[in-house]
Amino acid sequence: MPLNDDDFMRYSRHLLMGDIGELGQQRLSDARVLIVGLGGLGCPVALYLVAAGVGQIGLCDPDRVDKTNLQRQVLYRTDDCGSLKVGCAKQALEALNPGVTISAFARPIDKEILADGYHLVVDCTDNLAARQIINDACYAQRIPFVSAAAVGWEGQLVAFDFGRFRSLCFNCIIDHNSAEPMMNCANSGVVGPVLGIMGSMQATTVIRLLLGYFKQHGEMTRYDGKRGQWLSMHCSRNQQCPTCGAASV
Amino acid sequence: MIDLLFFGRLGDLAAEVDRSVTCVDGRATPLAIREWLATEHQSLAKELSEPQVLVSVNKMIVKWDQPLFDGDELAFLPPVTGG
Numbered sequence: 313m314p315l316n317d318d319d320f321m322r323y324s325r326h327l328l329m330g331d332i333g334e335l336g337q338q339r340l341s342d343a344r345v346l347i348v349g350l351g352g353l354g355c356p357v358a359l360y361l362v363a364a365g366v367g368q369i370g371l372c373d374p375d376r377v378d379k380t381n382l383q384r385q386v387l388y389r390t391d392d393c394g395s396l397k398v399g400c401a402k403q404a405l406e407a408l409n410p411g412v413t414i415s416a417f418a419r420p421i422d423k424e425i426l427a428d429g430y431h432l433v434v435d436c437t438d439n440l441a442a443r444q445i446i447n448d449a450c451y452a453q454r455i456p457f458v459s460a461a462a463v464g465w466e467g468q469l470v471a472f473d474f475g476r477f478r479s480l481c482f483n484c485i486i487d488h489n490s491a492e493p494m495m496n497c498a499n500s501g502v503v504g505p506v507l508g509i510m511g512s513m514q515a516t517t518v519i520r521l522l523l524g525y526f527k528q529h530g531e532m533t534r535y536d537g538k539r540g541q542w543l544s545m546h547c548s549r550n551q552q553c554p555t556c557g558a559a560s561v
Numbered sequence: 562m563i564d565l566l567f568f569g570r571l572g573d574l575a576a577e578v579d580r581s582v583t584c585v586d587g588r589a590t591p592l593a594i595r596e597w598l599a600t601e602h603q604s605l606a607k608e609l610s611e612p613q614v615l616v617s618v619n620k621m622i623v624k625w626d627q628p629l630f631d632g633d634e635l636a637f638l639p640p641v642t643g644g
C-alpha cells in the first residue's frame with residue numbers, strides 16, 4: 313500500500329533521512345517479519361519494528377505473562393499476568409500502530425508457522441532447538457535470520473543474509489548436537505536493559521536488512537554490560553554442517 | 562607469546578590467570594590451554610568445559626584443535642543462550 317497522509321506524519325523522522333526516505337519506508341511497510349519468542353528480546357524487537365512501520369508482523373510464543381517477566385519484558389503490564397503473551401503483545405502493539413497487521417501464534421515455533429511467506433525471521437528464543445528449526449527454515453527459504461541471546465550481563469548477536477550468502481549458518485557456529493549450558497535466565501538471572509540493547513540491535517539489523525544495508529553475514533557480536541565491552545568476531549563455514557556444508561548440497 | 566582474553570563472566574573467574582602464555586608455535590591449541598588452566602584454576606576450567614563455549618583466535622571463531630602461533634590472541638566466550 314502506498315503511504316497515506318497519516319503515514320507521512322507518523323514516519324516523518326524516517327522520511328527526513330536520505331537513506332530511508334519514502335522508498336525505504338515503503339519497503340518497511342511491504343515487509344513481512346516473524347518474531348519468535350516474546351520475552352526480554354522479543355518485546356523491544358516488536359515495539360521498534362511496529363513503531364517503524366514494518367507492515368506485517370507475526371508473533372510466536374506459547375507462554376503466559378508471569379510476574380517474574382515484568383522486570384524486563386517491557387510490553388506487559390502487571391494486569392497481564394496469567395494472559396497469553398502473544399495476546400497482550402498484539403493488543404499493545406496495535407494500540408501503538410494500528411497500521412501494522414499483526415498475527416499471533418500461541419504455540420512453540422514449528423515448520424508450518426515458518427512456511428507462511430515471511431521475508432525475514434527474528435530469533436528471540438531462549439533455546440538451541442528453536443534456533444535450529446529457524447536457522448534451517450530460513451536457509452532453505454533463502455530469507456535472512458537475525459538471532460540474539462542474553463544471560464546475566466551479557467548478550468550475543470549474529471545475523472545471516474541467506475538470500476545473498478549460501479555459506480555459513482548458525483549450525484556452523486553452534487553444533488546442533490550441543491547440550492544446553494547450565495546457566496540460563498531462569499536460574500542465573502539477566503539484566504533487563506542488556507536485553508533491551510540486544511533487542512534494539514536486532515531491530516536495527518532487521519531494518520538494515522530490509523533496506524539493503526546489511527553486510528555482516530555470520531559476524532558475531534558480544535556485549536558485556538558489566539564491564540562495558542564489545543567484541544566482534546568472524547565465523548567460518550563448517551564443511552560438515554548438516555544445513556549448509558558440502559554434504560547438504 | 563599468546564594473549565588470553567576471557568570475555569564476560571569468565572573474566573571474574575580468571576582474575577588470577579596470567580594473560581599471556583609462552584608456547585611452541587603450532588603445538589598449542591585452545592583445548593591444550595584449557596587443560597593447562599585446569600591444573601590451577603578448576604572453577605574456570607569447569608566453566609570453559611560447558612557446552613556452547615566458543616573460542617576465537619584473532620577475532621575469528623575457531624575449533625578447539627586450532628593450532629596457535631606466537632602473537633595470537635585467544636579469546637574464550639561463555640555461552641549466551643537466554644532470551
Ligand SMILES: [Zn+2]
Binds near residue numbers: 484485550554555
Ligand atoms: Zn552451516
